[in-house]
Amino acid sequence: MHILFVSSEFHPHAKSGGLADAVAALAKALVKRGHRVTVVLPRYASVETTAFTDLRIPVGVPLGYREEWIGVFQGAHDGVELYLIDHEALLARPGIYGPSASSAYEDNLRRFSLLSRGALQIAMALGWSPRIIHSHDWPTALTPLFHRAFYGETSLAGAGTVFSIHNFGYQGWYPARDAENTGLSSQQLDEAGLVAEGEVNLVRGALRTAGRIVAVSPRYAREIQTAPYGFGLQGEAAGRADHLRGILNGIDDEEWDPETDRSIAANFSRHDLSGKGVCKRTLQHEFGLPRNEEIPLVGMVTRLTEQKGIGALFGPGHGSLYRVCTELPLQFVFLGSGEVWCEEEIRKLAERLPNFSAIIGYDHALAHRIEAGCDFFLMPSTYEPCGLNQMYAMRYGTIPIVTATGGLADTVDEETGFLIRRYSPEGIFLALHEAVRTFLNRKDRIRRMQDLGMSRDFRWDGSAAAYEDVYRELITPNG
Ligand code: ADP
Ligand code: GLC
Secondary structure (H helix, E strand, O other): OEEEEEOOOEOOOEOOOHHHHHHHHHHHHHHHOOOEEEEEEEOOOOOOOOOOEEOOOOEEEEEOOEEEEEEEEEEEEOOEEEEEEEOOOOOOOOOOOOOOOOOOOOOHHHHHHHHHHHHHHHHHHOOOOOOEEEEEOHHHOHHHHHHHHHOOOOOOOOOEEEEEEOOOOOOOEEEHHHHHHHOOOHHHHHHOOOEEOOEEEHHHHHHHHOOEEEEOOHHHHHHOOOHHHHOOOHHHHHHOHHHEEEOOOOEOOOOOOOOOOOOOOOOOOOOOOHHHHHHHHHHHHHOOOOOOOOOOEEEEEEEEOHHHOHHHHHOOOOOOHHHHHHHOOOEEEEEEEEOHHHHHHHHHHHHHOOOEEEEEOOOHHHHHHHHHHOOEEEEOOOOOOOOOHHHHHHHOOOEEEEEOOHHHHHHOOOOOOEEEOOOOHHHHHHHHHHHHHHHHHOHHHHHHHHHHHHHOOOEOHHHHHHHHHHHHHHHOOOO
């Protein structure tokens, strides 16, 4: 079947986090299963277009007070058809969501309305009749609503709509006065419940209009129906429980494969881990730490936002990182960027602590080297819809230390990782303490955990089949 994806991220062209990986790998897995998958995403300034063809067809996108005109670039990746929306003023900016990892562009409502509606206008202009229109997270939450409001009499009318929730903590909140950027009439806005209490909430509109809703892990699908995880929309999510499914993300096992990965110092496998030792020593050297295989090496690669546990780990005065690095015999390497206070705190800690080394920034190849070279990978998230890093870690024989929440709880157990039982500085310290003690005293247990983690099947295939079931429910007459 022909499936149209609308997304703000797609690896390797535009990535801020796991959304890019998940969308690209699901698209690729669906193509492998025999489907035609077309992805529409923006041409940000950072997207390299040499491998794309400019179709030279101007497409109009009605958006409230003004129609915007977009250009269209066509390309492909791993058998997936890619179409880029070209709009110099609104989309061709250096950042995806903002000038830095911790700030947003003021006109994001208009920018992502352009993406959400533009994808449907491109589909019309190029004569596509997809069976499914699948959009992802708040930036494309308007797609199902636009589809219902404007395309009833068109070739897109028969398509079913699916909305994936990758992170409910981001819902696309804007002042009500900005709603005119969507081009929806006040009646359409009311029907979709898009504006409430003076505020636009894009995800609420998707929850009310998409044919099916998917959360990125089974546990997260249940969690978002409860207050701590619903960010105000728990009632709406529970109201759609019959049409809400939790499907665990997979990983792209070709891109994340320790046997073939070209970013790492030496390749290795479940049956021969000798290369992992080389990766560890090389990583220690790269981070300016003494090369020593006997000392446990903990790594972390993350966006620096509250969700990732940065309050309990790095919070000035009370965070556990200082205690962890001064009381436990370990080395700690860090890669990430985001909230400014936290970047500053991490720089200070790295100056003071000889066994903590940090790189503030974004570096895809280094992320691979950290996954490969560490003994442990830390994810003390307050909540985690799915999480990909813990699965990458396990594939590379690196034992995850995670909070038991969302997709982390669905993928890591006591056989394959260490669980942070209570999210707090103390809880994080205790989990790391247990991991270090086990590393120093029970090599056999560590080896067994590595082996089990490496043998777990996190490929996309099973999950792509679950998405197919969701799609089929929508396109069968009684679905
Ligand atoms: P989230 O999407 O919430 O950030 P995930 O675990 O699903 O969390 O995915 C994060 C992805 O982003 C992983 O592929 C991770 O390696 C990558 N990533 C995050 N920060 C960085 C960084 N600073 N440099 C390189 N890769 C990063
Ligand atoms: C979001 C979530 C993360 C998930 C990713 C891909 O960014 O925070 O948990 O793995 O999307 O679905």
